[in-house]
Amino acid sequence: MEPSPRRMPTLDEVAQRAGVSRTAASRAINNVPHVSRAKREAVERAVRELGYVPNPTARALATRKVGAVVLAASSDEAGLFADPFFAEVVVGVSTALEQTDLELILVLANTPRGRDRLQRMVRSRRTDGIMLMALRGDDPLGRLGEESGIPVVFGGLPLTGEPRWYVDADNKGGARLAAEHVVRTGRTRPVMITGQVDTRASVAREQGFSEGLTLAGIPLLDVVSGDFLEERGAEAMEQLLDAHPQLDAVFTASDGMAIGALQTLSRRGRRVPEDVAVIGFNDLAGARFTNPPLTTVHQPVRALGHEMARMLVSAIDGQDPSPLILPTRLTVRQSAPAASPAPH
Incomplete structure (x- = not known):
């Protein structure tokens, strides 16, 4: 699409010329972190070719990032993050985020107070993205991404529906x-x-x-x-x-x-x-x-956390990562050995 000579080119035209999403184009123009070099260069080239001039108000909104992501669990267990499973998930998430400038916030979101806290964070844009764990039934938290526009990655598929971004085990x-x-x-x-x-x-x-x-x-x-x-x-x-x-x-x-x-x-x-x-x-x-x-x-519990964080960073960057199912395997030990001992 070539811009009309009677008007200024739009951000959508820049994105189309660069072959990236509108979000990725906006992030590249506003020098937001976590945009790949290839996309940034493509956008810069499109800006030069089209003569695009960023809108100052839109620029201010686009650069208003807090540099933090949330790992939220919809669980009524107060000691959830001390559970070995979730402890491994947190380690995996943390190792992936070490490669970025993003901070990690942990939220228990099953109680009304915890749920309200998370929703306030989303409404006030105090997080750049969310990882959701331990959803049960038709949990309303599963619709956070649809309602807010903030990227949401699910750790494990919810019972109903299939979200856009998730990491699960087989x-x-x-x-x-x-x-x-x-x-x-x-x-x-x-x-x-x-x-x-x-x-x-x-x-x-x-x-x-x-x-x-x-x-x-x-x-x-x-x-x-x-x-x-x-x-x-x-x-x-x-x-x-x-x-x-x-x-x-x-x-x-x-x-x-x-x-x-x-x-x-x-x-x-x-x-x-x-x-x-x-x-x-x-x-x-x-x-x-x-x-x-x-x-x-x-x-691979730690890998589950690691891949969730990688997927979220990719989504924050304006990309559209594919869902991921991690493989499982059987580890045989003495409680059920390969050769069944005869009762005596």
Whole structure:
């Protein structure tokens, strides 16, 4: 599109000539950080060719950046960021942001007060972008990006809808690996302790485990929720043992719940793995130090945080990064060894 000789060229024309988005063109013109050299040079060339003169008011608005991003979790757990999973996510996010001038703000946003605080930050433009974790059900926080125009990256898909930008692990595929391992080791009476039933990760892990067993002709005896909490995992294991005394394998949707299940099995006199095989999900550092060491589905938790931050920085720069699904794999240890020990 060539500008009319009767008027000044517009920012849209500059963006089209440079082959970049309008946002990227604005950031390059206003010398905002996190714009690639190639895009900056293309925009500068388009500005010269078209004779574009920035609007002073628009320039002031475009350069009003605070140099901070938010990692927000919609969780009612006060100690959430002390949880090993989220601690690893924070480490991953921080390492990615080390390459930028952006500061990281952590926000617990499940209480009305926390939710209001985050929404005030968005309305007053005190953040350049948001990373959202632990969304449950149809959480209104999931619509922050649509309402504010600020880039939002999801850590894990929400239960409903598919956002523009997200990083997730292959939850369903990882759970199927757990089911296949249960079948290979000769177990025929498996149960599952799932997480919070209104989260996408929990639903996907239950589906993957159930489908893997179905393909092998093995029925899943029962599923009980443990809410991703160690103490609830212990309670769920009690419930399953009472209902199915002959169960011989349990897959839990998190390592924390697996630790709770191991405690219950020990208290009830069930040997692991001789009587019951136990498989978790996450493969955090503590999985190596359970008694016995935990067989678990490994997901790259630190990489999840790192890729979320990289994706957000890219979106802030005016780019349109593609969603990312990270691979999972099974880490076999003594709680469910490859060769199933014979009961004695």
